[in-house]
Amino acid sequence: MIASLPRPLWLRASTVVYGLAFFAFLFLPLVVVAVFAFNDAPYPAPPWRGFTLDWFFGHDGAGRTGLFADSAMLGSVWTSVVVAAWVTLLSVLVGTANAFLIERTQFPGKQALSLLMLAPLVIPGVILGISILAFASRIANLADDLWGLELEFLRPGLPLVVLGQFSYIASIATLTITARLKRFDVTLEEAAYNLGASRAAVLWTITLPYLKPALIGSAAISFLMSFENFNTTLMLVGSDSPLTVMMYGRMREGATPVLNAVSLLLMVASAVLALTLMRGSNARDTHP
Amino acid sequence: MKTQARLMLLLLLAPALLWLVGLIVLPHVELGILSLRERVAPRVYEPSLAQFATFVEEPLYWHTFVRTALMSIVATVITLLMAFPVAWTIAKIARGRNKSMLFVMCLIPFWVSETVRTLGWMILLRESGVLPALLVSLGVTPAPVEMLYHDATILVGLVYTSMLFMVIPLISALESLDDSLVEAAYDLGGNGWSILRQIVIPHAAPGIVAGCIVVFMLTLGNYLTPTLLGGKNSQWFTEQIYTQFITRFNWEQGAAFGFLLLGLSTAIVWAGLRLSGQRFGEVMQRS
Numbered sequence: 001m002i003a004s005l006p007r008p009l010w011l012r013a014s015t016v017v018y019g020l021a022f023f024a025f026l027f028l029p030l031v032v033v034a035v036f037a038f039n040d041a042p043y044p045a046p047p048w049r050g051f052t053l054d055w056f057f058g059h060d061g062a063g064r065t066g067l068f069a070d071s072a073m074l075g076s077v078w079t080s081v082v083v084a085a086w087v088t089l090l091s092v093l094v095g096t097a098n099a100f101l102i103e104r105t106q107f108p109g110k111q112a113l114s115l116l117m118l119a120p121l122v123i124p125g126v127i128l129g130i131s132i133l134a135f136a137s138r139i140a141n142l143a144d145d146l147w148g149l150e151l152e153f154l155r156p157g158l159p160l161v162v163l164g165q166f167s168y169i170a171s172i173a174t175l176t177i178t179a180r181l182k183r184f185d186v187t188l189e190e191a192a193y194n195l196g197a198s199r200a201a202v203l204w205t206i207t208l209p210y211l212k213p214a215l216i217g218s219a220a221i222s223f224l225m226s227f228e229n230f231n232t233t234l235m236l237v238g239s240d241s242p243l244t245v246m247m248y249g250r251m252r253e254g255a256t257p258v259l260n261a262v263s264l265l266l267m268v269a270s271a272v273l274a275l276t277l278m279r280g281s282n283a284r285d286t287h288p
Numbered sequence: 289m290k291t292q293a294r295l296m297l298l299l300l301l302a303p304a305l306l307w308l309v310g311l312i313v314l315p316h317v318e319l320g321i322l323s324l325r326e327r328v329a330p331r332v333y334e335p336s337l338a339q340f341a342t343f344v345e346e347p348l349y350w351h352t353f354v355r356t357a358l359m360s361i362v363a364t365v366i367t368l369l370m371a372f373p374v375a376w377t378i379a380k381i382a383r384g385r386n387k388s389m390l391f392v393m394c395l396i397p398f399w400v401s402e403t404v405r406t407l408g409w410m411i412l413l414r415e416s417g418v419l420p421a422l423l424v425s426l427g428v429t430p431a432p433v434e435m436l437y438h439d440a441t442i443l444v445g446l447v448y449t450s451m452l453f454m455v456i457p458l459i460s461a462l463e464s465l466d467d468s469l470v471e472a473a474y475d476l477g478g479n480g481w482s483i484l485r486q487i488v489i490p491h492a493a494p495g496i497v498a499g500c501i502v503v504f505m506l507t508l509g510n511y512l513t514p515t516l517l518g519g520k521n522s523q524w525f526t527e528q529i530y531t532q533f534i535t536r537f538n539w540e541q542g543a544a545f546g547f548l549l550l551g552l553s554t555a556i557v558w559a560g561l562r563l564s565g566q567r568f569g570e571v572m573q574r575s
Binding site: 015018019022023028029031033036043044046047057081089093094097101120123124127128131133135136163165167173188226227228235243244247248258259265266271273274 | 296297299301302303304307309311312313314315316318319322356370373376377381385390392393394395396398399400401402403404405406407408409410411412414416417418421448451468474476504508510511512529530533534539542546549550553554557569575
């Protein structure tokens, strides 16, 4: 059963077979998405009709609209990037403040508050979405009734999508940054104070550089989670669709391989992002 | 110095409170108020339990609810059974380079968005898709069969989406099991099955529970996979919430459904923690 014990042949063979089947299960959907981005056919389905780049570079004149001519699709990619950038910025800022709050301050009710910070992770995304939608429109209606103010940003649309995604991604950023700050050696800061450094100088030259890996890591995770979010986004979206909502709509209609093309680009982009991050963390582990 | 510390505390407390009160607590209070009222005339509402009564009286609604819960349990169990051997191999059998490569291979599919993964399953399983075509060319079926829109399809999609959240807690639980315990058990005459039951599973229980809780929660709240892979037959509860809230604009009913889903999800998390004697914070740290 374990490496140090001899295992009978049938057990070793079945481990290998099961492992192959498991990884085939994991990778098969991704492989077909990638392969059919290059199929010379109007739908992403077999049989294989030859290699084409039409689904990337085709333009309206050719009868096929490729990804780079599909302005609606490109627009939704940009929408997702803008939303993800805001969510990342907010989550990392609030996450950092929360980490200092949890690790460096004492106040009554701290335990309860830090538990509440984890709550968004166990609330289904759909419910986060509808509750924020309902609350935002109550405030918007109130402002309209009381002062005749039309608060457009509280109606379904991108600002609400940002708030909805931030509401739970902030929890993840808080966890990551708090975990790193917990391991910080406070004597480093004390030494700097003894040497006459100001509060700001200590924060800027000692504490924040120490937190940097966690800040970068949580920013990357926040960006990825926001980019991929669907449940919360669907409930809060207005007229501009982020990529996942746009893809969902097209998948229900039965779309062209443009979807495969954009998916392939997403896979490549997230793989590059993830590998860069892992390299970074490996380099740090080996050269402390 | 005292006032400076107070100011500091307030500055750090402000973003946390804005976030938690403004985006979590108050919206849920609003949802609670919505679910406990009834529209009696345009813009006139009365407190009532009508929304919950509709849920009980209308078989479609509570059937969907029970169905969603049962399917989520089945999906969780299948995910556990599939993930365990892989986690064991990675934690206990593979060594060195192999080990980290297998681990990264488990992670890779989950860097890609769920939408992309579901698209892959649709291309594989639909009537004009890859697997039906393969079955025809192998002579198993005379004509392509529709493999989408079945309960089994939904389960495949759900298990697939959840796999990572089971594998990671299992690996970390199994890695902390001391190999010499297993060796000692063999020396004392244990066999594979009794060791699994008496040593491995009790040791890995916290990891198993953590994985099951997260997978169940994600499955219950999933919307994308059931609607795309199940089509009109999916009857997933989140779909009912979407229909009431967005399509029918019946926010009162949608809010009641939302609370029922939240209640079920919370109850399962609580029961799981109770069963394994763990604290919420620890489980979240682990996963």
